[in-house]
Amino acid sequence: MIKVENLSKRFGNQLVFENLNFQINDGDFISLVGPNGSGKTTLVKIIIGLEKSSSGTIKTSGQTIGYVPQFRNIDSDYPLSIEQFIRLNLKITLNPEKRRQNNDLINTILQRTGLTEIKDRPLGLVSGGEKQKAYLAQALLNDPKTLILDESTASLDVEVKNQLMDLVQELNHKYQLTVIFITHDYDLTKKYTKRALLFKNKTIEPIDVQKVSKDMFEMEG
Amino acid sequence: MFGYEFMREAFIASTFIAITAGLVGVFVVSRNMSFLSHTLSEIGFAGASFGILIGISPLVGMILFTLISSIAVGSLSTESSRREASISAISSLFIGLGILFLSLSSESSSYATNILFGSIVGISAKEVHQLMILAIFVILIFIIFYKPLSFDSFDHIGAQAAGLKTRLLSITFLVTLALSVSIGAQIVGSLLVFVLLTLPAATAKYIVHSVPKMIIVSVGLSLIGVWLGLYLAFITNWPVTFFISTFEVIAYFLGLSYKNWRLNH
Ligand SMILES: Nc1ncnc2c1ncn2[C@@H]1O[C@H](COP(=O)(O)OP(=O)(O)O)[C@@H](O)[C@H]1O
């Protein structure tokens, strides 16, 4: 569970948002929508502790949160294979038993994200959708109870978007993974998520996913 | 060639230098810091000249200068484009300073050539020990921080997202980079130290796809280059640095061709 109360954030004298109040329950599949610059990324950074709030509180039940950041700098020269990239997030161990467990874990995650076949390909050379799956797989390594996807579907083809979301939906159904999905895509919001929170007038309000419309994603004024 | 005391010392010293540079290089390349390592070696040149001017060892002067500047860089803004511009301004200043220090000191100009181009065969047993201790120190730091440093170097954003203390890792890395530049400059000279710190690792990046394998290939290429360089220099009397850089450049282009060939097959 994540409970946000009266949360506000300023950068210097720029107000990003104020008085956010909402709760995310275990097993939720929620989308966070709103125009560019409305503070979606800032909010999740505050939730995972990468950024400080200006005021307000966040209560969590202490669960691990997996975060797939919005921007990643992986160019075509990037040397590591998909599997080695995912492994970066493993804790080091010299204990042979733990090493075996780690290998099993990697194989399970590769399987779940559908990357087993291409695990040895250099990450720099695979498609955008495969890259996103690898980022997702890396974030799943710590066995998070909550997963935050920051515009992971942006810049993917429609078909690939749906593939990725099917995968996330499966994780939500099978393993009760709580999902917070930040997006600009109202089709995906309608199709996959159970609830939506809309950034509007520097605060946040719950909206019916079926009522999500295009104009909600555009800049105000 | 091992019949000569100075060749044995040179061999031991260069072995340690090659291992350190090959190892650190993998992280220099993955952190996109080739440019900074080049600048640090120029700052190292100023440090060595400063050492000579005030009468302390050039190695100590070099370590002093590179450490201070790498920590300064680490605490500057993380915005890389601005960093590059300010770094090159600073590096020009230090080259000028280095030349000034040398001309003010009473040492002959052969000292300058030694610092700039390396002087491996003139190395004493005491200096070999200093280099070994420094090299072992650097290697130990890498063993201790191997896992988080790999994460941060190969996926900085992911490491931040996973909650690693990336700032601390960055400073730790810069300190070891400063030490490696200072150690490496003893053999290939400060102008070419970045050859050992970047080329073997850049080559490794083209041919293998995991961090441990990159380290093995990079250290291997670095060792072969240095050993081959020493041997060829011994039989031809040409400069060691020439052979090392030629070997590493050839290996680099072979690596690049291999990668392109793989892409098309
Ligand atoms: N580190 C920062 N310093 C100053 N301003 C920032 C910083 N990060 C974000 N902002 C500003 O905060 C606002 C919200 O940004 P962001 O959370 O990235 O929006 P979104 O993810 O909804 O597009 C923007 O106006 C952005 O310029």
Ligand SMILES: [Mg+2]
């Ligand atoms: Mg954003």
